[in-house]
Each structure stands twice: as structure tokens, then as C-alpha cells.
Amino acid sequence: MDYSRLAKVLSSNGCSLTRAREQVFGALVDKEGLTMNELIDELSGKVDRVSVYRNVTLFEKLGILQRISNGFKYKVELSDNFSSHHHHLSCSQCGRVINIKADQLEGAIKQLGKDHGFVISGHQVEIRGSCAQCVHEQDKEVG
Numbered sequence: 001m002d003y004s005r006l007a008k009v010l011s012s013n014g015c016s017l018t019r020a021r022e023q024v025f026g027a028l029v030d031k032e033g034l035t036m037n038e039l040i041d042e043l044s045g046k047v048d049r050v051s052v053y054r055n056v057t058l059f060e061k062l063g064i065l066q067r068i069s070n071g072f073k074y075k076v077e078l079s080d081n082f083s084s085h086h087h088h089l090s091c092s093q094c095g096r097v098i099n100i101k102a103d104q105l106e107g108a109i110k111q112l113g114k115d116h117g118f119v120i121s122g123h124q125v126e127i128r129g130s131c132a133q134c135v136h137e138q139d140k141e142v143g
């Protein structure tokens with residue numbers, strides 16, 4: 001895996017690329033959002049819990065990763081600088097987060113910026129609701 005961009009962001013903020021940081025970053029590459037517990041599980045035996053939390057906090061501060069909030073819970077994923085831009089459908093029943101592309105939305109957001117003379121540096125869109133699987137389960141219960 002190529003850690004050069006990660007190393008660059010870290011070094012420009014006076015931090016070095018440690019083994020633990022490599023591992024935390026690596027666990028998030030090309031993944032949908034992970035909860036802290038999932039991330040800790042993923043890294044068990046490689047990075048201890050305290051280091052995972054500490055580095056997630058650091059990565060968030062440096063814009064390397066972002067939180068996806070879902071009610072009072074959250075997942076973490078790499079920011080747009082390290083993954084391709086997308087949006088989320090968050091299921092408020094099972095906590096699943098589905099990544100989606102929304103080209104029409106991108107155009108509309110760009111236009112909104114233009115209309116207000118606003119220079120947009122980034123955006124996040126969270127769509128909340130129930131995923132197909134949860135809707136299906138509910139239908140079964142009712143039906």
C-alpha cells in the first residue's frame with residue numbers, strides 16, 4: 001500500500017508515520033464506514049485500543065478521516081482526500097451505512113454555491129431512513 005500521501009499530511013503537521021498509524025489507515029482503505037469496535041477488532045493483535053482511539057482522533061483533526069454520524073452512534077471512514085467522493089444512506093434501524101454516488105446532487109450543490117457567491121470547499125450529505133432489508137423485515141412482521 002502507498003502511504004506517501006498519508007506521510008505527507010502527517011509530516012506537514014509535525015507528526016511522523018508510525019507503524020500504528022499505517023495500520024489504522026490501512027484498515028480503512030477501500031472500506032465502507034467502520035464503527036470504532038469494528039476498527040478495533042480489525043486491528044486486534046496489531047494496534048491496541050488506546051492507540052486506535054488516539055490515532056482516529058488525530059486523523060480526524062488532520063482531515064484524514066471523517067465521522068459518519070448515525071443517531072448517537074458513528075462510524076469512521078477516510079475523507080474525500082483519501083477516497084472517492086460519495087454520500088451515505090444511513091439506516092437508523094440496523095445502523096448500516098450504504099455508500100452512494102449522486103452525480104445530480106453534485107451539480108445541484110455546485111449551483112447552490114454559485115447562486116450565493118459561495119466558494120464550497122466540501123460537503124457531506126446524510127440521508128437517514130430504513131434500508132431495504134429492515135423494510136422487508138418489517139413487512140414480514142406486519143404481513
Ligand SMILES: [Zn+2]
Pocket residue numbers: 091092093094095096130131132133134
Ligand atoms: Zn437496516
Ligand SMILES: [Zn+2]
Pocket residue numbers: 085086087105106123
Ligand atoms: Zn457530494
